[in-house]
Structures are given as structure tokens and as C-alpha cells.
Amino acid sequence: MNTKPEPPYYAVIFTSQRTEGDRGYGKMAEKMEELASMQPGFLGVESSRDNHLGITVSYWDSLESIENWKNNTAHKMAQQKGQEEWYKNYFVRVCKVERAYSFEK
């Protein structure tokens, strides 16, 4: 898994606000991350959640790989459950990563 290849590549920014309680979310989130990581073109994923907002960014080699993952059967079931149970709202942005740079101590 390499979240830091040379651009260009693609990023999906998923921001969300959760409903109260776990309701099986943690287990499913873990499962989906595992399943995503097995998809062709998956480069990696980074997540952070605080009390206000969750941000998950997944990285992909192409728009086609993103589309395939979006339409994956198990993922579609999780999306439906997400709308019914886990999320108050979410927003998805599909982006082309054009430049990248880093700092490390």
C-alpha cells in the first residue's frame, strides 16, 4: 500500500457526521477498509474522526477504479446501511491529485 506515489493519482474525500452510538459501524468500517484494500487500483486510505466530523481520504490509481469500488456489491450494501443507520450526513468529493509535497523530522 503506497499512499504517496508521484502525482497524478486520485483521491476520494469522504466527510461525514455520525449518528449516536456504534450500531455495528466500527466492525463494518474495518471490513470495508479491508475489502477496499483488495480492490484493483487501491493505493491507500487515511482517516481521522473527532467529536464534530470524520474525514476519510482514499487514494486510487484512476477514476475507473473509484467507480468499480463504488459499485462493489458488498460496498453498496454498506452504503445503504450507512444512509439508514450510521450517518446523519456525508459529502463525497472525487479529486485528481496534481501536486504533493511532504515534511518529515
Place this chain on the structure above:
Amino acid sequence: MNTKPEPPYYAVIFTSQRTEGDRGYGKMAEKMEELASMQPGFLGVESSRDNHLGITVSYWDSLESIENWKNNTAHKMAQQKGQEEWYKNYFVRVCKVERAYSFEK
């Protein structure tokens, strides 16, 4: 502030790991967000930090606006302090938002 205009627009994904302790970080982060929001072409910002990782995504109308903010004098001083004091590492990705969709209960 409108973080959800019609694509295309630009996103800067900033992922970071902090050093221990606040060291004046919170105050400066607040100040930088205020200053960024006054820049031409700024559309909005979303942040989340947990124990492992912080993700901040800021949204802009163009690459030029991103470049101007990167080179803003007060921001450059904060960047230097960030490297010296606040961050163990960070990674910046400049992206073009090509598609967006949402769910709301």
C-alpha cells in the same frame, strides 16, 4: 463561506502528525484559519484530528489562490514554526475536485 460549490474547484489535503503538547499550536491554528478565510479565492475548510492523525482539507477557487496563500507572509512564519515545533511530519496534496455528491437525512 461555501465548501460545496459545483466542481471543478480545488482542495488542499493536509495530513499531519503532531508533536507532544500544545506549544501554542491551538492559538496559531485558529489565527491561520481566520487569516485563510480572508484570502481571495478561499471557499472553506474542514478539519478532524484524533490521536493518530490530523486531516485538514481547505477548498479554493484556483491553483493561483492556493499559491498565494502558501506564500502569504504570516502563513510562511506559521509554516516554519510548524516544522520547528508542532509537527512530526505532514503531507500536502493539491487536488482538483472533479465530482461531488452528498447524502443528508
